[in-house]
Amino acid sequence: MNLKRFKSLVWGCALGALLASNPLYAVGQEEKSASFKPVTSAVMEATGAWEYRLDTAGGRWLAYYDKNRLLRLLDPEGLERLLVPEGRAQAPSGLAIAASSKGAIALWRDKHPAKGLYLLDTESLAADTATIKPLEIGGDTEPLARFLADTDDSGRTHLLWYGEKSGQPTGEVHNLYYRNLNRATQELSPTELVMAGIYPVMATDAKGNLIAFSWRSSGETKQIVSRFRSAETASGSSASSFNDLVEIAEVPEVTPIFQAFHSGSRWFAVWLGQYGADRRDFRLEGVRSDDNGRTWTRFSFDDLRGFDISSLQLAANDEGHILIAVSGRDRRTNDKAKQDVYLIRSADRGDSWSKAAPLRARADAGDGREDPLALFHARNPSVAFGGKPGQVLVVWEDWREIRSGLFASLSNDYGQTWALSDVPLPRPRGINLGLRYEPNAVYASGDTFHVIAEQYTDDSLESKQLIQLDIGGEALADLADAAKARRSQEMETREDVLRKRAEEYWSAMTQADFTKAYAYLDPFFRARMPLNIYLSNMGKIKYSEAKVDSIKIKGPIAEVITTIRASVPEFKVPTTGEIVSQPEREVPVTNRWLWLDGEWVSEFVIESQDIVFTRY
Amino acid sequence: MFAKNTLASAVAAAIGVSAVGIAQADSVFFPYAALSTTVTTIVSVINTTSNNYDQSGIASTTANLLHYRFYYKSGAAADDLLAPCEEYDEYLPTSKNDIQTIDLGGVFGAETAGVLFNDPSINNKWVASGRDYALGRSVLPARGYLFVDNSDGVAPVADSGQTLAGEAFIFEFGSGAAWGYQAHDSNDQNYITKASESPSNVAIMPFTEVTTAFFVTPVDGEQAPDFQNNYRARVEFVTSSRGDMFDRDENLISGTLPQDVVCVARVNAADMLSDGTLARLGDGGWAKVHNYRVVPNATATAWVPAVFDATNSAVPSASAIRSDWDDGAVVIKLEYNAGATINGEAVGGTYNNAIMFAPE
Numbered sequence: 001m002n003l004k005r006f007k008s009l010v011w012g013c014a015l016g017a018l019l020a021s022n023p024l025y026a027v028g029q030e031e032k033s034a035s036f037k038p039v040t041s042a043v044m045e046a047t048g049a050w051e052y053r054l055d056t057a058g059g060r061w062l063a064y065y066d067k068n069r070l071l072r073l074l075d076p077e078g079l080e081r082l083l084v085p086e087g088r089a090q091a092p093s094g095l096a097i098a099a100s101s102k103g104a105i106a107l108w109r110d111k112h113p114a115k116g117l118y119l120l121d122t123e124s125l126a127a128d129t130a131t132i133k134p135l136e137i138g139g140d141t142e143p144l145a146r147f148l149a150d151t152d153d154s155g156r157t158h159l160l161w162y163g164e165k166s167g168q169p170t171g172e173v174h175n176l177y178y179r180n181l182n183r184a185t186q187e188l189s190p191t192e193l194v195m196a197g198i199y200p201v202m203a204t205d206a207k208g209n210l211i212a213f214s215w216r217s218s219g220e221t222k223q224i225v226s227r228f229r230s231a232e233t234a235s236g237s238s239a240s241s242f243n244d245l246v247e248i249a250e251v252p253e254v255t256p257i258f259q260a261f262h263s264g265s266r267w268f269a270v271w272l273g274q275y276g277a278d279r280r281d282f283r284l285e286g287v288r289s290d291d292n293g294r295t296w297t298r299f300s301f302d303d304l305r306g307f308d309i310s311s312l313q314l315a316a317n318d319e320g321h322i323l324i325a326v327s328g329r330d331r332r333t334n335d336k337a338k339q340d341v342y343l344i345r346s347a348d349r350g351d352s353w354s355k356a357a358p359l360r361a362r363a364d365a366g367d368g369r370e371d372p373l374a375l376f377h378a379r380n381p382s383v384a385f386g387g388k389p390g391q392v393l394v395v396w397e398d399w400r401e402i403r404s405g406l407f408a409s410l411s412n413d414y415g416q417t418w419a420l421s422d423v424p425l426p427r428p429r430g431i432n433l434g435l436r437y438e439p440n441a442v443y444a445s446g447d448t449f450h451v452i453a454e455q456y457t458d459d460s461l462e463s464k465q466l467i468q469l470d471i472g473g474e475a476l477a478d479l480a481d482a483a484k485a486r487r488s489q490e491m492e493t494r495e496d497v498l499r500k501r502a503e504e505y506w507s508a509m510t511q512a513d514f515t516k517a518y519a520y521l522d523p524f525f526r527a528r529m530p531l532n533i534y535l536s537n538m539g540k541i542k543y544s545e546a547k548v549d550s551i552k553i554k555g556p557i558a559e560v561i562t563t564i565r566a567s568v569p570e571f572k573v574p575t576t577g578e579i580v581s582q583p584e585r586e587v588p589v590t591n592r593w594l595w596l597d598g599e600w601v602s603e604f605v606i607e608s609q610d611i612v613f614t615r616y
Numbered sequence: 617m618f619a620k621n622t623l624a625s626a627v628a629a630a631i632g633v634s635a636v637g638i639a640q641a642d643s644v645f646f647p648y649a650a651l652s653t654t655v656t657t658i659v660s661v662i663n664t665t666s667n668n669y670d671q672s673g674i675a676s677t678t679a680n681l682l683h684y685r686f687y688y689k690s691g692a693a694a695d696d697l698l699a700p701c702e703e704y705d706e707y708l709p710t711s712k713n714d715i716q717t718i719d720l721g722g723v724f725g726a727e728t729a730g731v732l733f734n735d736p737s738i739n740n741k742w743v744a745s746g747r748d749y750a751l752g753r754s755v756l757p758a759r760g761y762l763f764v765d766n767s768d769g770v771a772p773v774a775d776s777g778q779t780l781a782g783e784a785f786i787f788e789f790g791s792g793a794a795w796g797y798q799a800h801d802s803n804d805q806n807y808i809t810k811a812s813e814s815p816s817n818v819a820i821m822p823f824t825e826v827t828t829a830f831f832v833t834p835v836d837g838e839q840a841p842d843f844q845n846n847y848r849a850r851v852e853f854v855t856s857s858r859g860d861m862f863d864r865d866e867n868l869i870s871g872t873l874p875q876d877v878v879c880v881a882r883v884n885a886a887d888m889l890s891d892g893t894l895a896r897l898g899d900g901g902w903a904k905v906h907n908y909r910v911v912p913n914a915t916a917t918a919w920v921p922a923v924f925d926a927t928n929s930a931v932p933s934a935s936a937i938r939s940d941w942d943d944g945a946v947v948i949k950l951e952y953n954a955g956a957t958i959n960g961e962a963v964g965g966t967y968n969n970a971i972m973f974a975p976e
Contacts, residue, residue, distance in 0.1 A: 046824065047898030093865045145865045164866070174868060198860075198868045215870075217858050253859050255871030255890040272871075272892065277918055279859060279873050282890075310891030328891070331873075335887040437895045462824070462960055528955030533965055607654060609788075610695075611827065611954050 036426075039452060039466040041080055042066035046462050051439050052452065053099035058445050061104035061122070062452075063097055067463060071095070073106055075122065083120060083132060088112060094145030098157050102183055105157050109138075109145045117143035117161055121183065139191050141165050141177045148200055152208035152231070157181045160200040160212055172196035176214055178229070178242070194227055195245055203260035203267060207231045211262075211293050212242070213269045215254045224248045224271065228293035248287050248296045253279055257309050263316040263349045266290050270324065272309045280332050282308050288350050301344055304356045306332035310339055311380045311437035315392070320349035321414045325381035325394055326356070338374060341381045341396045345415045359394055359409055361422040372555050376400040376616045378407070380435040384442040386449060390414050393449045393471075395425070395442050397435045399616035402522075402556050402596045403427070404434045406453055406469070410476050423480040425451070425469060429597050430523075432456040434464075448472050459527035461615065494600070498551055498593055501600045502560050506546030514538040522594060524613040525604035542567050544584060556595035563588050641675075641683075642667075643765035643840070644780040644801045645810065647833040647946040647972075648880060649688075649720055652757035656721035658732065658785040659762060659799070665779035666712040667768040673707065675767030680740070681707040682780075686720070686751040687845045687879060688760030700846040701760060701879035708747050710766070711739035720762065722750030723789065761833050761880050763840045769803060778803055786970075793968035797948060807839040808924055811943035812973035815854070815904035820861070820885055821951055822900045825958070828885035831948040832877040834909060837924065837931070845879040848919060849945035850910045853888055853903040861889075861903030869893055872903075876910060876919060877945065905973075909944035948972045 043066065044050070050064035059076025063083070066072055071083040071092045083106060084092055096107040103122035110118050117138030125132065141163035151157045158180045168175050176194040181187070197214030204210040208231030216225050227242040253274035260269045270286035284307070285300035307328035316322040324344040329337040342356040359381060360373050381396035392411040397404050405427040410420040427433050434454045435441050441452045451469040456462075471479075501520065508516040518526065518534050545565040552559045567584035592603040594614070605612050642665070649657035663682060670679040685705040693699035710716065717732045719725050725732045729742065730750030737743040752758050764782070769775030782799035800810040820828055834849035841847075852874035853861045859872035871893035875883045886894055909932045910919040921941045922932035935941060952968040 045898075144867050146867055198870070217856070222858070253870060255892040256869055256896055257871075257892045272890070274859070274871065274873075274890070277874070277920065278876070308891045310895055335884075339891065437892070460955070528957070530956060530962070533956050536965075606954075607652075609827070609952065613954065 035470055036428075037468040037470070039074070039468050040064055040066075040072070042068075042070075042072060043457060043463050043465060046454075046456065046464050048464070049095050050436070050466060051095045051097045053097045053104060054443060055099040055103065056101040059099075060443075061097055061099050061106075062466075063095055063106050064466065065092070065095070069093075071106075071108055073104075073120075073122070075103075081125065083108070083134070084110070084112070094147060096147050096149040098149035098151040100151040100155055100157075100183070102155065105149055105151065105181070105183075107137075107147055107149045107159065109143055109147070110134075115142070117141075117147060119149075119159070119181065121181075121186075123183070135188075137179060137181075137188060137191075138163065138177075141175075141191060143177075144174075146198070146200055148202045150202065150204040150210070151183070152204055153206040154208055154231075155183045156208055157183060158202065158204055158208070158210050160194070160202045162198055162200050168193060168196075170196040172216075172218065174198045176200050176212060178212065189241070192240055192242065194242060195225055197225075199254075199256065199258050201258050201260045201269065203262050203269075205231075205262055205265075209292065211260065211267050211289075213248075213258070213260050215251065215258065215271070222250065222252050224251050224254075224269065224287070226269070226293050226296075230292070243293070246293055246296070249285075249298055255282075255309070257284075257312050259312060259314065261314060261316050261322075263320055263322055264318045266349050267293060268316075268322075268350060270312065270314075272312075280306065282306055282328075282331065284309055284312075284326070284328075299350070299353070301353065301356055304328060304342065306330050313382050313438070313440040315383045315385050315440075317385060320347065321385070322346040322350055323383050323385075323392060323394075323415050325359075325383040325396075327379035327381060327396070338377045339379045340373075341378045341394075341398075343381070343383070343394060343415055347414060347416075359396060359422070360398070360400075360407070373400060375555070375557065380437050380441075382435060382441040382451070384440065384444050384449065386444045387446050388412070391444075391473075393442055393444070395435070395451050397433075398424075400556070401427075402594045402614060402616050403430075404432045404456075404615070406433050406435070406451065408451075408471070408476060410473055419473070420476050420480055423476055424483045425471065425479060432459070432461065433467075459523040461524070461527075494595060495551060495553060498553070498558055498560070498600045499548055502548045502551075502562065502591070502593065502602075503546075505602055506543070506548070506562055506564065510543045510546055512539065512542070520602050521604045522596065522601045522614055524615070528613050529604075540568060540571065542569055542584075549588065558593040558595070558600070560591050560593050561588055562591065640769045640771075640775070640804050641765040642768040642779045642801070642803050643763060643805055644782040644799045645807050645839055646762040646764075646782060646784045646799045648786070648797075648831040648948055649686075649752070649758075649760050649762055649784065650786055651688075651721040651752040651755070651759075655786065655788045656719050656723045657752075658717060658719050658724070658787060660715055660717045660783045660785075661710075661764050662715050662781045663710045663766060663779065664713055664781075665766060665768045665776055667770075667773045667776065667779065668710055668766045669707055671707055675770040675773045677773055679767065680709055680711055682710040683765045684708050684749075684751060685763040685765075685840050686760055687763070687840075688752060688755055688758045689879060689881075690752075690755035690758035694757050694759045695882075697881040697883065698848075698876060698878045700844050703841070703843050703845065704751055704755075706747060706751065708749060709740050709742045709745045714740045716740065716742070716749070718749040718751075720750060720752045721756060722748070722753035725750070759880050759882065763805075765805065765840070775803065788968070793952065793966045795950065795968050795970035797970065797972045800946070805840050806837045807835040807946075808837055808942065810975050811835045811945055812907055812947040813976040814907045814941070814943040816947070816973040817902060818905045818949060818973075819902050820897075820900035822898060823886055823894065824898055825953065825955070825960070826900075826951050827954055828900075828949065828951045830883045830885065830905070831880070831950060832875075832883055832907065833880045833946045834877065834944055835946060836909075848876055848878045848910050849907055850874050850876050850919070850921065851883060851888070851905060851907050851945065851947060854906050855902075855904045861897070861901055863897055863901040864899050869896055869901075882950075905947065906941075907943060907945040907947050908941040943976060946972065 052062035062074045091111040094109045116136040118134035120134040142165045143163045147161035201213040233241040251273045257272035275281040287296040308331040309328040341359040376399045378398045395408045398407040406425040454464045505520040568582035570581035687701035785796040834847035853872040860870040871890035909922040911922045923935040
């Protein structure tokens with residue numbers, strides 16, 4: 001069946017049924033405070049791309065790749081369609097969506113029926129995939145899978161992509177190309193070579209003005225450059241519709257963190273530059289222009305110098321409030337630090353910026369003790385303005401509970417202070433929720449914020465589905481209270497419970513009951529290493545006694561030292577015939593135990609390779 | 617802890633047969649060894665000459681000792697990319713056309729001084745010597761490399777061609793995972809030409825499913841320095857003119873990070889990428905991996921790329937021109953699974969694959 005109808009907000013679909021049948025999804029306070037709704041019908045790869053846009057009526061158009069790399073589009077009513085025929089060979093890649101009063105435009109790269117960049121206007125969406133006829137817009141530019149689409153108030157959709165056509169006047173293989181679509185007439189402007197580069201970066205305003213940026217690499221010279229295109233410029237002439245290229249800044253290397261936006265009539269670009277011979281002098285920096293890109297003023301966020309930024313999302317309005325939410329870690333001296341989340345804000349349209357403020361509440365900051373949260377990743381923050389002036393919600397992925405969950409902070413003064421800070425959003429027991437580095441996963445309608453989160457389908461963390469979480473300010477306050485009560489209750493009993501669990505685990509080991517011992521191991525290991533394979537690797541060591549000596553608990557992590565007596569009974573190495581054995585001896589063993597889903601589990605470590613299966 | 621090491625090297629230096637003094641000996645170079653409570657490295661040394669050493673390191677056509685030199689970093693330093701190596705050396709018995717297979721960690725062959733496989737100790741009297749071939753037995757966990765030389769071609773001993781060879785086998789005996797390589801050999805101690813080709817195209821499997829690491833050992837005109845090895849090399853992904861690599865859809869993505877290594881180290885491929893780049897490369901891709909030696913700049917404030925001096929190949933010097941930078945390290949790629957899958961499909965256990973990038 002090529003056409004499938006799904007009402008994504010109805011609890012009748014596969015995920016809905018799963019959630020409804022799971023009693024853990026309806027526990028106590030969590031049920032009252034916020035609600036989960038499945039968004040997607042098909043399972044996605046954990047790294048699978050998705051994108052969404054709101055149309056002028058506030059309707060959400062969302063497209064995603066499923067696990068078979070088939071591209072699916074969800075309309076605001078929850079109707080889901082395949083955009084490519086089911087069962088075809090893997091070919092589509094990349095994804096962009098633009099939306100307006102007339103629905104949405106989806107853009108993807110494909111090799112079917114021929115290699116090109118394909119555009120589908122939902123106004124012309126056919127009833128089934130067999131008759132869907134997307135428009136190829138890449139021409140002979142040999143487009144690659146990185147492109148943008150934005151629709152202005154006049155209904156014109158601006159398209160920017162990069163391609164690998166050789167022999168271009170820039171002298172480079174990789175170049176940015178532009179054209180636009182007049183949705184009223186379905187007329188496409190001619191393809192224009194904009195400039196060299198590998199990252200198409202673009203901002204547009206409602207009138208249809210746009211500015212394109214690129215990081216241009218030509219020999220030893222590497223620069224951030226821009227070209228402005230006025231809405232007044234007529235398309236169709238042989239001359240370029242873009243103003244001359246402006247060289248903005250010499251930047252030796254950049255990461256993929258590179259975005260453009262505007263606030264009122266001021267244009268911005270921000271990027272993560274890499275400086276120094278070791279490229280570890282990371283600098284989050286940017287430029288602004290008040291004259292449509294003729295001149296630029298450069299700025300940088302110096303308190304994040306040396307921080308490797310893994311994601312950047314922003315919210316900017318025409319009143320001059322700008323919020324930039326990033327995740328990053330200091331990599332100047334090592335690669336071991338965990339990622340953390342920060343917010344930078346401006347109330348004067350980027351004339352000045354706040355310091356990068358950590359979004360996670362620090363316990364006992366400044367007393368010299370290690371920050372307990374430094375043991376856990378937090379990443380991929382999303383940020384959005386709310387329906388009321390000053391209201392802001394920031395949501396991020398946080399691993400402080402060993403599983404990934406979502407945390408949020410709510411402000412009523414554009415992020416200057418927090419009315420509710422560092423609040424855990426509901427996460428059903430045994431479930432991992434996360435956010436992707438893109439898109440910005442939060443948006444508001446009326447008094448409600450909507451978060452589109454990624455729910456991993458199991459603890460192997462290999463696949464996911466999208467869910468929607470709707471939260472209002474009152475709900476967030478309830479969640480904060482509930483989390484506080486839960487934490488204090490759990491703290492009371494954890495050490496006694498841990499000792500009992502550790503003794504039970506070692507009892508199973510001494511009795512060679514490895515099936516029972518397996519159940520005490522962390523679920524991330526068990527999801528990746530089935531019981532039968534685990535059992536096939538056990539038994540070479542014979543444990544005779546075990547005594548739990550000491551327990552040291554730090555938050556959800558505990559170090560347990562156990563003195564064991566063990567020996568290696570004689571066995572012959574199959575390949576060499578060598579006889580190997582070890583006499584019984586007493587040794588102290590240190591294990592890390594984790595407080596997970598309301599119980600302690602032992603973290604499995606492959607010591608020889610320093611591999612753990614947890615991801616916190 | 618290693619007085620024997622210091623004594624042996626000091627004595628050798630004092631009598632003029634230190635490493636520099638025996639520069640024309642044949643040698644074999646095992647660029648990587650790993651030792652821990654669950655991993656060991658088994659090396660086979662093949663010697664086809666009777667031109668060896670006596671216990672004082674004197675070259676002779678009738679002597680019966682090979683010179684084993686184990687360069688290692690142990691304990692916490694084993695995971696420190698920039699820690700130098702210490703040298704531990706021994707003169708150990710050999711004989712013409714002998715093969716000696718040794719467990720450097722001493723896990724196997726515990727009753728036979730690390731010597732494996734029923735070696736009869738008739739011509740090569742390794743039992744009578746009372747020596748321990750498990751050179752890393754007491755320094756677990758450790759990483760290192762092994763250098764072995766004989767006296768072939770050392771005056772007054774005539775040169776009878778290339779007479780040493782070897783193979784290595786790194787074995788995780790807990791899981792059974794193993795990989796190996798053919799050791800490099802030379803008729804002197806200069807291993808500059810044995811550096812892996814720079815750049816080499818390298819395939820990277822999905823980061824979330826397969827761990828990819830590089831074992832990097834800087835090479836030098838003097839691969840067996842006395843007492844300590846602090847040679848420094850750099851590896852990095854530069855695939856176009858930028859620090860970048862390709863994903864599996866032919867997209868170039870920038871944001872790579874160089875990593876410096878002293879003596880020998882393991883570098884995780886993920887640590888050679890910025891976090892934003894890594895997040896966008898879930899399925900892996902391919903890159904040109906570069907390797908070259910680095911030396912202090914004129915003010916000793918930074919490490920800069922180097923070329924080997926044509927007139928004195930043991931001494932690298934700074935160069936600002938990338939195309940001039942000489943290949944500077946042996947690079948081995950290791951890839952293994954963290955779970956029991958490949959491509960998301962069950963494989964029923966562990967796999968562990970290694971590729972040594974060949975010299976140019």
